[in-house]
């Protein structure tokens with residue numbers, strides 16, 4: 286009798302829980318977890334910097350250690366399959382950007398989320414993802430390998446930042462430049478303080494899917510995209526040819542000012558990029574039948590490090606410091622602890638103690654949210 290009761294109890298449990306487990310996909314999840322067996326290598330020693338990160342999907346601010354945060358940025362901002370030296374360059378750039386913006390680095394924090402040093406929204410600060418999300422976006426059999434590459438890139442550059450004349454640089458970057466990066470001065474009038482952000486030739490990003498691309502828009506789609514732009518109407522002339530005219534180009538060939546309509550209105554290149562959904566302001570067009578065909582180069586604003594270009598340079602044998610010095614002219618790569626020491630010395634006469642406050646250039650419009658538009662990169 287006792288044995289019978291145990292048998293009934295077991296059967297009931299199985300009947301209740303087994304369907305729930307199967308329906309919930311529990312067994313699949315467990316299988317995937319088992320396949321992704323990423324063992325965390327030891328962290329390198331060194332002082333850590335706590336950051337307050339606003340997690341966009343969860344609407345909460347969590348405290349995170351700098352190097353941990355950088356791992357999530359590198360995996361979200363650059364394909365883990367890129368060359369190890371490109372991943373290291375990305376880690377240094379992401380760390381520099383984060384420190385300059387954080388209160389620990391003397392920055393004013395995320396503009397959209399008061400109380401946070403940075404947020405995980407790529408259109409505002411830098412993209413970031415947690416380790417579980419990163420592991421599950423890769424094929425299960427490769428996930429541990431990719432995660433190990435991210436860890437290696439971050440650990441081997443621990444604490445390293447890019448500086449210009451002793452100050453943290455405005456470490457802006459983008460996906461693909463398309464042949465030549467853009468000088469900051471062409472994009473932001475207040476950029477005289479950033480002599481390290483010059484235009485440099487870059488064909489190292491040729492392997493990017495965005496190096497050159499075409500986007501064909503029917504006249505109807507083109508007109509619809511500009512339908513809210515009352516001053517730009519009419520956007521088509523009587524012969525149905527789009528009234529679109531470049532008024533000013535930058536030295537690298539990107540469109541700075543474009544007139545749409547007649548008399549129409551002047552738009553910045555990035556406004557047109559946003560309205561028409563183009564990958565960059567580096568575009569030309571032609572009319573074919575009832576279509577306007579945009580030929581674009583690159584993806585992103587084009588200023589600072591070209592991520593695909595970093596990968597291309599690494600494949601040609603350049604290391605991460607050479608890559609950084611190529612895209613940010615005249616910079617140094619150094620540990621932020623040296624910066625804090627220098628800052629302590631500079632401020633000691635004023636009686637200020639700031640163990641974690643490196644010298645930082647004043648905030649400027651280069652850190653404004655509309656500077657970064659494309660997902661997967663700041664550009």
Ligand SMILES: [Zn+2]
Pocket residue numbers: 395396397398403404405406409410411
């Ligand atoms: Zn933000």
Ligand SMILES: [Zn+2]
Pocket residue numbers: 461462463464465487488489490591593594
């Ligand atoms: Zn490039």
